[in-house]
Amino acid sequence: xxxxxxxxxxxVASQADAVSKxxxxxxxxxxxxxxxxxxxxxxxxxxVRVVVDGRQGSAGSTLLDAEAIVTAAAAAAAxxxxxxxxxPAPSPLPEVATMHRETVETxxxxxxxxxxxxxxxxxxxxxxxxxxxxxxxxxxxxxxSRGVDAAYEVSxxxxxxxxxxxxxxxxxxxxxxWSGTRLPGEADLEQLAARIVEHLAWAGADxxxxxxxxxxxxxxxxxxxxxxxxxxxxxxxxxxYRASPFANAMDEQRFDATFTLTDDPLIDGRxxxxxxxxxxxxxxxxxxxxxxxxQSGIYDLETATLADKPSTGHARxxxxxxxxxxxxxxVLSPGKHGRAALLEMVGDGxxxxxxxxxxxxxxxxxxxxxxxxxxxxxxxxxxxGRVGPLRAAGNVFHLLERIRAVGCDAEWxxxxxxxxxxxxxMMIEQ
Numbered sequence: 001x002x003x004x005x006x007x008x009x010x011x012v013a014s015q016a017d018a019v020s021k022x023x024x025x026x027x028x029x030x031x032x033x034x035x036x037x038x039x040x041x042x043x044x045x046x047x048v049r050v051v052v053d054g055r056q057g058s059a060g061s062t063l064l065d066a067e068a069i070v071t072a073a074a075a076a077a078a079x080x081x082x083x084x085x086x087x088p089a090p091s092p093l094p095e096v097a098t099m100h101r102e103t104v105e106t107x108x109x110x111x112x113x114x115x116x117x118x119x120x121x122x123x124x125x126x127x128x129x130x131x132x133x134x135x136x137x138x139x140x141x142x143x144x145s146r147g148v149d150a151a152y153e154v155s156x157x158x159x160x161x162x163x164x165x166x167x168x169x170x171x172x173x174x175x176x177x178w179s180g181t182r183l184p185g186e187a188d189l190e191q192l193a194a195r196i197v198e199h200l201a202w203a204g205a206d207x208x209x210x211x212x213x214x215x216x217x218x219x220x221x222x223x224x225x226x227x228x229x230x231x232x233x234x235x236x237x238x239x240x241y242r243a244s245p246f247a248n249a250m251d252e253q254r255f256d257a258t259f260t261l262t263d264d265p266l267i268d269g270r271x272x273x274x275x276x277x278x279x280x281x282x283x284x285x286x287x288x289x290x291x292x293x294x295q296s297g298i299y300d301l302e303t304a305t306l307a308d309k310p311s312t313g314h315a316r317x318x319x320x321x322x323x324x325x326x327x328x329x330x331v332l333s334p335g336k337h338g339r340a341a342l343l344e345m346v347g348d349g350x351x352x353x354x355x356x357x358x359x360x361x362x363x364x365x366x367x368x369x370x371x372x373x374x375x376x377x378x379x380x381x382x383x384x385g386r387v388g389p390l391r392a393a394g395n396v397f398h399l400l401e402r403i404r405a406v407g408c409d410a411e412w413x414x415x416x417x418x419x420x421x422x423x424x425x426m427m428i429e430q
Contacts, residue, residue: 002143004066005048010145012074013050017087017144019278019317020046020064023136026108030115030131038108045319048073055080056302060319085301088311090147091282093275097268099153100182104137111135114189118161121193125200126163134158135183140274148280155181156271158414163196165203173354173374174199175221179414181269199353199374207377207385209428215349215404216392216426217342217378220411220418222355223332227418229357229366229396230261234288236299236325240307243364245397246294255292256403258335262287263298265313265328272328272415278317283328286312300325327415334419335406344381345404345422351376351383355392366396369429393427 001020009016022044029037047060050073057077061069115131122129134157141151159178176195178184184192218226233244240247246254265274265283276282279301287295299307300315300323316326343351354374372392376383400423407420 001046001064001066002141002149005046005070006143006145008066008070009048009050009073012070013052013077013145015051015085015087015145016048016070017148017280018046018048018142020044020141021138021319023138025134025136026111027132027134028111028115030119030133032129033116033119035112035115047317047319049323050074050077051085052077052080054084055082056085058322060321062319081302083302083305085305087144087146087301088148088279088281090149093150093152093282094266094284096266096273096275098181098273098275099137099155100180100269103135103155103157103182106135106183111183114159114184117189118159118193121189122161122163122196125166125197127166128164130162132158132160140278142276142278142280144280146280148276150276150280152275154274157181157183158271159184159192161192161196163200165200174203175354177221177413179271179412181271181273202376202383203386205385207379207387209350209375209377209387209390209430211428211430213425214428215346215422215424216428217346217349217351218355218421218423219351219353220413220416220420222352222372223418223421224413224416225355225357225370226396227330227332227416229364229368230400231327231330232364233366233397234294234297236297236303236307236309236312238364239297240303244297245365246297249294250296252294253292254294254397255289255400257291258403258406259289259292259400260287260333261289262331262333263312263314263327263329264331267329267331270329270412270415272330274328277311277313277315279311279315279323281311281313281315283313286314298325298327330416330418332410332416332418332421333406334408334410337405337407339407339409339420340381342405342407342420342422343378343383346378347381349378350387350428351378352392357396366398367394368396369393388430391429393429394425399423399426 005018059072298314404422
């Protein structure tokens with residue numbers, strides 16, 4: 001498909017790049033061990049960007065008609081942007097495992113056992129229990145008029161477990177995830193179930209918390225939401241238009257020295273991994289923040305050109321949309337403290353496992369006031385019970401200047417590898 005798109009573009013454009021993607025997904029939903037829903041979907045699409053008389057135009061389609069797609073892109077170029085992008089030349093691809101063959105070839109009936117396996121591990125310690133397994137497999141092809149011609153296969157698996165305490169009417173607040181390019185093994189399921197069982201035990205008692213400033217233990221799950229303003233601020237487009245507090249802060253100390261954040265697309269077996277981005281730029285690890293010092297943002301070709309910087313290889317492209325800079329695998333470097341030590345540092349405070357910092361609550365300046373649907377009271381370094389609905393407030397960037405400690409045990413939350421973090425001075429509201 002890529003060759004057909006580029007051949008058609010060559011007749012009307014001075015420059016072109018293209019991407020095509022296929023994906024086949026199976027999704028299974030269980031209530032306890034009982035399979036409640038099975039769904040499968042197959043998608044394919046291709047898009048092309050052309051430069052005609054110095055103007056860009058893009059178009060895409062799921063019909064995979066190269067001539068029609070290029071005609072639409074050329075028409076869009078008549079009113080398109082005049083930004084001169086610098087398309088990459090061919091370059092050797094790095095080695096990275098993005099597909100697990102056994103994952104792709106496992107038949108549906110073998111996937112159906114996962115609901116029962118998880119339910120058996122958790123047993124009657126949960127009331128309502130929901131398990132969702134999703135498996136995807138596909139292929140990505142990328143090319144441009146300078147000779148880039150690359151392809152790689154992908155697979156991904158996500159397993160989510162949601163549980164509520166036995167005999168409770170609080171719904172399914174306790175959640176745990178597993179994700180990767182392969183199916184989870186026995187040890188993965190045991191670890192996932194153990195996390196659920198532990199939280200169910202914590203939720204078995206009620207506790208109270210006073211409003212005011214608190215020392216807070218953020219689990220990897222809540223930290224993934226807490227870091228949303230940081231991720232937004234490190235996008236090249238956000239910095240380019242001065243909507244980021246880091247716009248003029250390169251090489252400045254903006255966080256605690258324990259905070260080191262890397263985007264690494266070359267980690268074997270992770271869902272965000274890839275050897276090349278959707279604009280043909282070869283991928284590489286990028287250190288975004290080094291010991292609290294801002295080092296880099298992420299850029300696609302167009303934003304990099306406008307910012308007079310090289311692309312960092314972070315372009316993602318949908319069938320019908322323009323390229324946008326998007327993260328691959330975000331990795332927050334672990335610290336040296338185990339959980340017991342972290343809880344001792346909290347002393348009398350909170351452990352927050354769920355923090356809703358998205359949507360309209362996301363401030364460019366990092367200020368937030370967000371619900372914390374799942375939180376526990378910590379007293380004397382021990383978790384003593386679940387607290388009722390509360391809100392957390394503060395400023396993400398300021399709180400990350402006052403990190404008390406970073407844990408040594410990182411977990412994957414989707415495509416982010418995150419350790420727990422203890423922060424001082426978060427405002428708690430009831």
